[in-house]
Amino acid sequence: NAFAAGRQGGYTIAPATNYGWDGGRNNFVNGYHDNRMTGNTFNRGPPRMERGRGGVGGGGYRGNRGGSFNPINPAQPMSFGGYGNENAGGWNTAKDAYSSFGNNRGKSAFFNDRGNANRGRFEHGGFGGGGGGGNSRWVEESRDDGDWSKPTPRNERLEHELFSGSNTGINFEKYDDIPVEATGQNCPHHIESFQDVDMGEIVMGNIALSRYTRPTPVQKYAIPIVKSKRDLMACAQTGSGKTAAFLLPILSQIYADGPGEALNAAKASGQENGKFGRRKQYPISLVLAPTRELALQIYDEARKFSYRSRVRPCVVYGGADIGQQIRDLERGCHLLVATPGRLVDMMERGKIGLDYCNYLVLDEADRMLDMGFEPQIRRIVEQDTMPHKGIRQTMMFSATFPKEIQILARDFLEEYIFLAVGRVGSTSENITQKVVWVEESDKRSFLLDLLSATGKDSLTLVFVETKKGADALEDFLYREGYACTSIHGDRSQRDREEALNQFRSGKCPILVATAVAARGLDISNVKHVINFDLPSDIEEYVHRIGRTGRVGNLGLATSFFNDKNGNITKDLLDILVEAKQEVPSWLESLAYEHQHKSSNRGRSKRFSGGFGARDYRQTAAGVNAGGFGGRGGRNQAGHGGTRGFGGGGFGNFYTSDGYGGNYSHSQVDWWGN
């Protein structure tokens, strides 16, 4: 069960006050509101706020916690003896510790996070942010100075917080025959079980607590590659366990190697600023993500895998109070998860130095390197103090990776391994994909039909193209009596996280979202993804529908298609065929017509200059002699043959007309960026 699960219930902690949020809003209701109540009389502007969604659950957790501890002011310093020294060196395995917490949503009420609404991210460091320490400087330094490969003492309460969350049973056995391509010089052999590689006591203990049994395909390959200090570009389908595929080996290396120079640098920084002054932090590992919620989710995973270690993970992102984040950093930061803008801010404020950052991860790497993000990535990676490529280790992960972006990505990689589990950009066959012709004017009533046929307990994620559209549709559904919420970039960060929490918990089983929720978010029990508006590029489509059908579960994706979606016709058809989905005959005809209409077949102006790559598609089955290795290992754009479909079963849909034919549209034509 080696999946990077999403945020687990049961450990985020309510802030004593709500100062940690953007917008300076002081009008939170410090108590729990039923979603349908309209009792909030504060003037908050948007109608959604009048529905009581703004209520922060300051009171919500008390009952749920059974009064067993006060999450705001936990006893401290943390008692090492309190949990029994006889356990200090040992690990609970899944069975003895947590079998009763099961893998369903209705877990024990004692650990049930439901109704907690929103709980601050930066209040929990005192007892959760990496385990081991209270607030005192002494404790922190003693933690830094110890043997990093040895587990720190248990903390049962923290263990419950981190590991009692849902753990959907995954069934990846049937993926064992998925074609895998791993190319590059001296590629390490893959593993078959977590025991096949030495990840150390701490990581193995946390794997057991997470109830992971076997590595997923991407983990089988990525773990030994990362462990052997190789750069990596990894492509694997949505929901196939990529987050753990980098967190586990990176943390295991950090535990094995200790803090090294970073510790001295952090201490020196403390000296400069006075004994108890503000220390600049020098994270050993940096993980960059394209959205704030994804950064938070990765951070939550990192907390699990750094339990009982000396590594302290932190997260920084925009929209939340920076002072709070700075204070959290100052308590120690060895692994930092960040969105780019806030990280740059932290660097410029002298709070973060990347001088000793030996591990760099770009999650959703194709997004991180596209036009919107690339300058910021270069600013962070190339124009500051980050060790150069070849010195640091750079890892990129995504389910999609257009060829042009792969080529760009080589700027940041040295002698890297290219790993593709299945064809790059393909969708899981666990997702049933439906495409229905729906005129704009019929979309709402069609949506209502779909929703009325949806079971009460399953979550439905509805994607729209614009923020305005998200607000409008959410209001419409609300008026129709559905418990729904929405997430998009114009909402406050606090509202965004609350919306996500309410969706995850099932309190609002319908979430209307823009692209902000398309990538990476791991929400269990999403049964249906609806593309109310189809996106204009196929990568976005792949990521959106990948919010369902995760970890071996089945999912459904329904897309509303009409005249406006001509641009995605061909790519959508290809995706459906490859995933062995039913293809409406009208779609086939349209794709054929569109092929002849379209003249500009480049992916974008930016990439329109020809490079050798003729085919952005790749298949894991397509390794051939003319590829990567056969040309001295430097032709990394090739990654081997991209057209050796052979027994891969993908057909020839991507090969008929080479590079251009795979992209029959261009975003640039429409939006000029």
Add this chain to the structure above:
DNA sequence: AAAAAAT
């Protein structure tokens, strides 16, 4: 004719 990401 857009989303996201610092303030």
